[in-house]
Amino acid sequence: AQKITQTQPGMFVQEKEAVTLDCTYDTSDPSYGLFWYKQPSSGEMIFLIYQGSYDQQNATEGRYSLNFQKARKSANLVISASQLGDSAMYFCAMRELAPKSYNTDKLIFGTGTRLQVFP
Amino acid sequence: NAGVTQTPKFQVLKTGQSMTLQCAQDMNHEYMSWYRQDPGMGLRLIHYSVGAGITDQGEVPNGYNVSRSTTEDFPLRLLSAAPSQTSVYFCATRTGAGEQYFGPGTRLTVT
Numbered sequence: 601a602q603k604i605t606q607t608q609p610g611m612f613v614q615e616k617e618a619v620t621l622d623c624t625y626d627t628s629d630p631s632y633g634l635f636w637y638k639q640p641s642s643g644e645m646i647f648l649i650y651q652g653s654y655d656q657q658n659a660t661e662g663r664y665s666l667n668f669q670k671a672r673k674s675a676n677l678v679i680s681a682s683q684l685g686d687s688a689m690y691f692c693a694m695r696e697l698a699p700k701s702y703n704t705d706k707l708i709f710g711t712g713t714r715l716q717v718f719p
Numbered sequence: 720n721a722g723v724t725q726t727p728k729f730q731v732l733k734t735g736q737s738m739t740l741q742c743a744q745d746m747n748h749e750y751m752s753w754y755r756q757d758p759g760m761g762l763r764l765i766h767y768s769v770g771a772g773i774t775d776q777g778e779v780p781n782g783y784n785v786s787r788s789t790t791e792d793f794p795l796r797l798l799s800a801a802p803s804q805t806s807v808y809f810c811a812t813r814t815g816a817g818e819q820y821f822g823p824g825t826r827l828t829v830t
Contacts, residue, residue, distance in 0.1 A: 695817060706767065708778075711761035
């Protein structure tokens, strides 16, 4: 069964510093996608970055990068040059990309990490 | 395009009452799903649908029913609300490539 683990309930970082949010996953499927979402206090879910299991390079999107270590089954999110607006909950999620049947085609989320950026 | 819309935004129910949370999308996505979000639990999948007429259970389906008679709509029904169903509910759709779009959420309180 798929599982996502985020072990950091909360993180603090000073503005302009980089921060890494941890995510480990478990799946027996060789083809999967990993996602990070941001949820600010307003409540909406904002897609940040995607990494496919067969992608050779780590994904990057602006100040976000995904440190993908397949052998360790980790997909950590790195935010560079933190800004006050980065304060939010961050969720890691995973989905099988070639599900054997429709009932294994699910996006599973971790419990999230609350990031607080201070001046 | 409105994307994914959910109604109502807020709802208070008494224990035992029933209600339907509405979700609609105008993106013609086949895949739709419902999540609930509780503090410290992240988002947990309640039910999902891979197309009209096809639904299946997620991680926490008990107490909820769904149906999918059209591509656009995926309502979530609470037949007899319980305080344990107090939560924020998100509807989501997904493209074939896997990009997921969330609705704004419904905050439900059951007293």
